Amino acid sequence: MTDTVLTVNDLSVSFPSETNTVHAVQNLSYEVRKGEALAIVGESGSGKSVSSLAVMGLLPVNASVSGRIDLLGRNMFELNDRQLSTLRGNTVSMVFQDPLSALTPVYEVGRQISEVVRIHHPEVSQAKADARSVELLDSVGIPDPSRRAKQYPHEYSGGMRQRAMIAMAIANEPELIIADEPTTALDVTIQAQVMDLLKSAQEMLGAATVLITHDMGVVAGFADRVLVMKESRMVEEGDVEEIFYRPREKYTRDLLAAVPRIDLDDPSESKSIAGSAMAKVAEVSETLLPREKRPVVLEVTDLERIFPITKGALIRKKIGEQRAVDGISFDIREGECLALVGESGSGKTTTLLEIMQLRKPQKGTIRINGKDTSSLTRADRATMRSDVTVVFQDPMAALDPRMPISDILKEPMQVQGYSKERMNERVDWLLTTVGLTPEHASRYPAQFSGGQRQRVGVARALACEPKLIVLDEPTSALDVTVQAGVLKMLADLRSRLGVSFLFVSHDLSVVRHISDRIAVMKSGKLVEIGDTANVFDDPRHAYSRELLAAVPIPDPAKARAHRSTTIDAEAFSGFGESR
Amino acid sequence: MPAPLGRTALIRRRFFRSSGAWIGLTTFVLLILVAIFAPMIYQYGPFERDLANSLTGPTQYHWFGVNENGLDIFARTMQGLRISLVIGIGTAILTSLLAVLVGTVAGYVSSKGKWGAIADGFLVNLTNLFLVVPALLLMMLFSPALQQASWLWMIPLLSLFAWMLTARVLRAMTQQLVRTEYVEAAKFMGVNPVVNILRHIIPNIASWIIIDTTLGVSAAILGETGLSFIGFGIQYPQVSLGTVLQDYNISAPYTWIPPAMVLAALVISINMMGEALRDALDPTSDSSRL
Numbered sequence: 103m104t105d106t107v108l109t110v111n112d113l114s115v116s117f118p119s120e121t122n123t124v125h126a127v128q129n130l131s132y133e134v135r136k137g138e139a140l141a142i143v144g145e146s147g148s149g150k151s152v153s154s155l156a157v158m159g160l161l162p163v164n165a166s167v168s169g170r171i172d173l174l175g176r177n178m179f180e181l182n183d184r185q186l187s188t189l190r191g192n193t194v195s196m197v198f199q200d201p202l203s204a205l206t207p208v209y210e211v212g213r214q215i216s217e218v219v220r221i222h223h224p225e226v227s228q229a230k231a232d233a234r235s236v237e238l239l240d241s242v243g244i245p246d247p248s249r250r251a252k253q254y255p256h257e258y259s260g261g262m263r264q265r266a267m268i269a270m271a272i273a274n275e276p277e278l279i280i281a282d283e284p285t286t287a288l289d290v291t292i293q294a295q296v297m298d299l300l301k302s303a304q305e306m307l308g309a310a311t312v313l314i315t316h317d318m319g320v321v322a323g324f325a326d327r328v329l330v331m332k333e334s335r336m337v338e339e340g341d342v343e344e345i346f347y348r349p350r351e352k353y354t355r356d357l358l359a360a361v362p363r364i365d366l367d368d369p370s371e372s373k374s375i376a377g378s379a380m381a382k383v384a385e386v387s388e389t390l391l392p393r394e395k396r397p398v399v400l401e402v403t404d405l406e407r408i409f410p411i412t413k414g415a416l417i418r419k420k421i422g423e424q425r426a427v428d429g430i431s432f433d434i435r436e437g438e439c440l441a442l443v444g445e446s447g448s449g450k451t452t453t454l455l456e457i458m459q460l461r462k463p464q465k466g467t468i469r470i471n472g473k474d475t476s477s478l479t480r481a482d483r484a485t486m487r488s489d490v491t492v493v494f495q496d497p498m499a500a501l502d503p504r505m506p507i508s509d510i511l512k513e514p515m516q517v518q519g520y521s522k523e524r525m526n527e528r529v530d531w532l533l534t535t536v537g538l539t540p541e542h543a544s545r546y547p548a549q550f551s552g553g554q555r556q557r558v559g560v561a562r563a564l565a566c567e568p569k570l571i572v573l574d575e576p577t578s579a580l581d582v583t584v585q586a587g588v589l590k591m592l593a594d595l596r597s598r599l600g601v602s603f604l605f606v607s608h609d610l611s612v613v614r615h616i617s618d619r620i621a622v623m624k625s626g627k628l629v630e631i632g633d634t635a636n637v638f639d640d641p642r643h644a645y646s647r648e649l650l651a652a653v654p655i656p657d658p659a660k661a662r663a664h665r666s667t668t669i670d671a672e673a674f675s676g677f678g679e680s681r
Numbered sequence: 682m683p684a685p686l687g688r689t690a691l692i693r694r695r696f697f698r699s700s701g702a703w704i705g706l707t708t709f710v711l712l713i714l715v716a717i718f719a720p721m722i723y724q725y726g727p728f729e730r731d732l733a734n735s736l737t738g739p740t741q742y743h744w745f746g747v748n749e750n751g752l753d754i755f756a757r758t759m760q761g762l763r764i765s766l767v768i769g770i771g772t773a774i775l776t777s778l779l780a781v782l783v784g785t786v787a788g789y790v791s792s793k794g795k796w797g798a799i800a801d802g803f804l805v806n807l808t809n810l811f812l813v814v815p816a817l818l819l820m821m822l823f824s825p826a827l828q829q830a831s832w833l834w835m836i837p838l839l840s841l842f843a844w845m846l847t848a849r850v851l852r853a854m855t856q857q858l859v860r861t862e863y864v865e866a867a868k869f870m871g872v873n874p875v876v877n878i879l880r881h882i883i884p885n886i887a888s889w890i891i892i893d894t895t896l897g898v899s900a901a902i903l904g905e906t907g908l909s910f911i912g913f914g915i916q917y918p919q920v921s922l923g924t925v926l927q928d929y930n931i932s933a934p935y936t937w938i939p940p941a942m943v944l945a946a947l948v949i950s951i952n953m954m955g956e957a958l959r960d961a962l963d964p965t966s967d968s969s970r971l
Binding site for chain 2: 458562
């Protein structure tokens with residue numbers, strides 16, 4: 103076929119390790135045609151990134167590769183590094199996950215783009231290449247491109263960096279663009295813009311695209327064909343409609359079912375595991391007292407946290423202030439789950455830390471079980487530590503790697519002065535409660551998967567029978583199928599133990615299935631607070647609407663309809679003529 | 682699929698994969714055994730004079746020869762090796778203890794509000810002060826006075842001027858760890874700061890401390906022998922490798938080559954072990970690749 107850009111045939115990649123060989127990719131075959139967008143979907147460790155690095159010829163030297171990769175009829179494995187270099191950036195280009203580390207911090211952004219142009223077209227003068235880089239930045243929607251081109255990467259925001267990366271990727275009008283998790287590091291509203299941009303860039307150039315992602319929502323709006331990978335092997339390949347509406351393999355169905363859906367209001371309609379668990383919780387909470395009659399667990403009024411911005415090393419001069427939390431008020435009743443939603447930098451984590459400090463805030467009051475934290479004695483504060491506990495975002499970092507699980511779980515109980523027998527009893531109970539077995543107690547955190555570690559984190563938070571658990575993005579570092587399991591467990595714990603949750607998240611679709619009430623936060627202020635259903639059905643604040651619109655929907659038809667309303671085609675007008 | 686190796690087994694395997702580890706460990710163990718047993722069986726003591734044979738080369742009675750004062754060089758080298766080893770290992774351990782104390786405390790309190798920042802600033806400035814004072818001159822000043830009490834005073838004296846760089850590195854590592862979620866979690870549980878440092882921070886910087894202590898042994902030995910060589914270190918009635926070297930006679934190579942070789946072998950073997958240990962403990966080093 104003449105319009106086939108990339109053919110991967112029976113690709114296998116393996117790495118030697120201390121004890122055995124790790125097979126990263128096994129017998130993978132696919133092809134991408136001109137103008138086609140292929141999405142490779144899989145969870146972490148499924149080999150999706152390794153397969154794309156193999157296409158670029160960027161695998162580490164100790165990898166052993168077999169199979170065949172043809173790019174425009176040339177066998178990639180027969181080319182030496184010099185020949186590959188002429189292809190990279192010109193015929194194939196790549197957009198990386200982390201735009202901060204993908205751009206060199208010591209050169210201006212415009213210069214980095216013009217460098218890509220000049221490497222492959224040495225005949226172009228520097229001045230012309232610079233002009234071209236300004237055009238490219240303009241075309242990807244960077245405002246004031248001629249000034250921005252002279253700025254350094256640290257002066258760009260995350261979304262702008264990723265736009266600059268896309269500008270760099272399309273600079274030489276490549277035949278093939280490989281995008282490796284291009285939006286994972288970005289906020290949801292920025293993610294929507296970047297995916298739209300990537301799609302228009304691809305349509306503009308007619309380039310073949312390989313999108314590597316774990317997010318089914320992103321896939322639905324972008325891809326023509328989908329390839330699902332699991333544990334280094336291909337599970338299923340097909341058209342996007344086929345995969346989403348008529349998946350053949352069980353794993354694909356599980357993957358789709360695990361994605362929390364924002365577009366379905368009735369949880370039972372969603373096949374989502376978390377959704378159905380939530381439905382059960384809803385039944386339970388109906389039997390509870392009405393909200394007004396339940397005791398208040400946490401009450402925050404007019405909380406403020408302002409960080410001064412200082413300058414000068416010896417004599418510190420205050421030159422401004424960062425209003426991280428700017429007068430927010432909310433309360434949580436017993437057995438309730440309040441979700442605090444906002445994008446990065448909105449002050450969610452600062453709010454959470456202020457509550458966890460259990461000290462007098464800069465301004466405003468924090469009351470826990472009716473007690474003002476500013477009036478606590480040392481002993482009161484120590485006791486209160488058992489009432490309010492926290493679960494962190496990163497399950498890898500939240501558990502001390504040098505301590506066995508039993509010691510990790512005993513730590514809070516030791517502080518509260520539990521007896522030895524009681525601690526041992528509780529360790530067993532806690533492990534079974536979070537879906538692990540008592541035999542796990544003697545193991546170390548490294549022997550657990552991400553989801554299991556997060557369960558241990560929850561067990562530690564439960565150790566001293568808390569009234570309130572603060573969850574700081576507890577599932578954002580997990581794969582979707584694992585995330586669904588952890589959410590189900592959390593919903594279950596809430597209904598069984600009656601603890602309250604303060605659930606901090608940036609992901610609206612997760613929040614919909616677990617929370618009773620939602621507080622939307624932007625630049626340190628609460629823009630909207632209300633019942634989950636009300637906020638989703640009838641968001642009153644413009645920012646809430648924007649957030650809701652940006653959430654990717656794992657349904658190709660809906661996602662496409664959605665996209666056509668938000669696409670920014672103007673940004674690309676005039677592209678191509680400029681050459 | 683075989684079960685993944687435990688951490689200790691993995692490190693042991695990586696350590697013994699390096700030939701440097703084998704050579705270093707064998708030499709070091711050999712030197713220790715010789716230092717312990719040779720003076721017990723050798724017929725001459727370090728201060729026995731055999732003036733009849735002064736300035737003669739190695740013979741079957743005087744294995745390394747005799748110097749111009751009639752002292753047996755082998756006996757003195759072995760006795761000196763003992764002293765140097767004790768001072769080297771003692772100094773390295775004491776140095777690490779001081780560095781861990783200052784480094785972790787400074788790193789831990791630096792994030793704790795205004796008073797923490799002041800305490801941290803004090804410790805950092807103390808470290809910098811010790812870095813800029815002329816350590817050699819001060820050691821030359823204090824050493825003779827302390828020597829009159831006991832030769833073991835050499836250990837705290839050397840440590841006092843050796844802990845600063847390690848403390849600075851440990852402070853930076855602690856600052857990083859304090860920000861990790863498990864240390865934060867422990868704080869939120871109300872764990873006492875001292876317990877927190879002992880339980881969460883020190884175990885997680887232990888590998889660095891172990892490497893630094895190992896390499897610190899050779900640095901301390903070099904420091905002590907240097908000081909002894911110029912006459913401000915170990916003095917009569919003790920003898921160190923530095924004092925043995927002090928009695929050199931350039932025209933009679935056997936008076937200085939054997940002790941110098943022993944010193945070199947000791948320092949190099951320790952450094953080889955240290956390097957191998959670092960490669961084994963550091964997951965990004967070359968030896969973790971196959």
